Amino acid sequence: MIETAGLRKEFVVSAKVGKLRRERRVVAAVDGIDLRVERGETLGYLGPNGAGKSTTLKMLTGVLTPTAGRISVCGLTPVPQRTQLARRIGVVFGQRSQLWWDLPLRDSFDLLRHIYRVPAPEHAGRLAECVELLDLGPLLPVPVRQLSLGQRMRGELTAALLHRPEVLFLDEPTIGLDVVSKQAVREFLTQLGRRGDTTLILTTHDLADIERLCRRLVIVDHGRVVHDGTAEELHSRYGSRRRVVVDLDEPLAEPVTLPGVALESAEGLRLTYQLVDGTNAGALVARLAAAASLRDLAVVEPAIEDVIARLYARGATG
Template sequence: MTVVIAATELRKEFTVRVRSGRLRREKRVVAAVDGVDLRVERGEMLGYIGPNGAGKSTTLKMLTGVLMPSGGEARVCGYVPVAQRTRLARRIGVVFGQRSQLWWDLPLRESFDLLGHIYRVPAAEHAARLRRCRGLLDLDEFMDTPVRQLSLGQRMRGELTAALLHGPEVLFLDEPTIGLDVVSKQAVRSFLTDLGAGGDVTLVLTTHDLADIERLCRRLVVIDHGRVVHDGTIEELHARYGSRRRVVAELDEPVGTPPEGAVVEADGRRLVFTVDGPAAPVIARLAGLPALRDLTIVEPDIEEVVTRLYLSRDAP
């Protein structure tokens, strides 16, 4: 596999002023990113997550050439991001949820045409990529609508298309579904799933919507206080921080004494058990209940696991 993103001891420090006494302020250096090592191979779908202020967006801005690192090294598609920003721009696509690369007063179609000229994309390639995006993202109904009149969901679909028209090798996505309704989120997720399945584009996704990560990304990097605290699969994260499945039993009538196990909820005809290990022993005990009507295993969501990770790091 080819490594398309390589970062070693990547750092970014900012100088801030903090109050010192009633009238004085003093300068303080804050490390937003503090020694991040990262390697991403071609075709990977990487989730890069963390709490507010963890350094996610700062990392992406350094990798895309927007910010100069304070220390360390980074290469994306073989280029040093800031020093070779123009060359790198032709090899990457960027979507920031709160910023637009479309022309506000132009119809969406004309924004796409302008981007094709800016990136000097051959007409046949531009038409083919636009045709694919129009089909997968259902753009046709608003192609001639000015960008300022689009809904947030429509604009985000336009932003994704704009980022892909020049055929990037890497697509950086910073909160691509922020503020979207359920239908628009589903459309964006389905499109990114199809895009990633082709293996031609490497996706790096930062988001607070952990459903995006669960749906799209096999590998997960968790950053906290500027440092990587987990780099592996979602399954490994669950295993490392004690994910607990729930076994839910629906009963036809209440039982006097529930079967042995960690009961977290006993509400008349509904019993909920937490399971740290295999669920089979609990299921076997419940299956013997004459009043059992239905049995469901609820897998833990990633938000619960990440919360445990942060709590374990904050504990003394």
């Protein structure tokens, strides 16, 4: 569905040097990205600010010409075939609107039907579906300018899907939303992803979005892909470990040691163990329970934030 090879985008940046002289310098925002996304896949595209996420998205949607490399989206070359591509993709920008500010939401949807030339019955069917899933019914007669951000974002999602795009690009769709609105958006996207007929490309800084929605993560930094795989692969590659935190009633008579288990810290009666290389918590818990009376016990999954923060920090210093 999407294929890029050696995708590169350079910008010329000019900076003031001395009183009159300006120095021009070429900066590669995207520096050789190879990507292959299959139909129905949901892909999380992550990276720190300035990593080249939005530039990639703009090249994939045909609003930015690559400096070098090859792109194919839905079998089309985005920039020269932008108009044809526009009928086959949908784009949601968290910080921009594609709705008509001064018209009721319903009118925006109706206009989009004409713009994308969707037959009326098909449009009505898809709209009814989105209205139900996103609870848009009461909002349809409301002018867009009177909608809250969360309500508007539900409208934006609907607007992007009414012409049944094959690929939906989402650029930070949950930015600025409250918890309830975020959940509504994620729930909707989860259902859409499960159906498998729409490829979803999601850029976000909200890692909860990624954990809920995307099996595959592509992390970019300085315009290059630094990880392409699942969250689990990311954890194992960068040494993230699950932890067992146990609160005891009494100190252990002798330390519990097991292969693949390392004691991370001991603070009074609280012990924290790391599980190395995919070791299960079961054996450790059984040994602990046999050795002492347990007050409380928790198995803590590694936080994706931590590993990604480590990855970004490494990129910044490296």
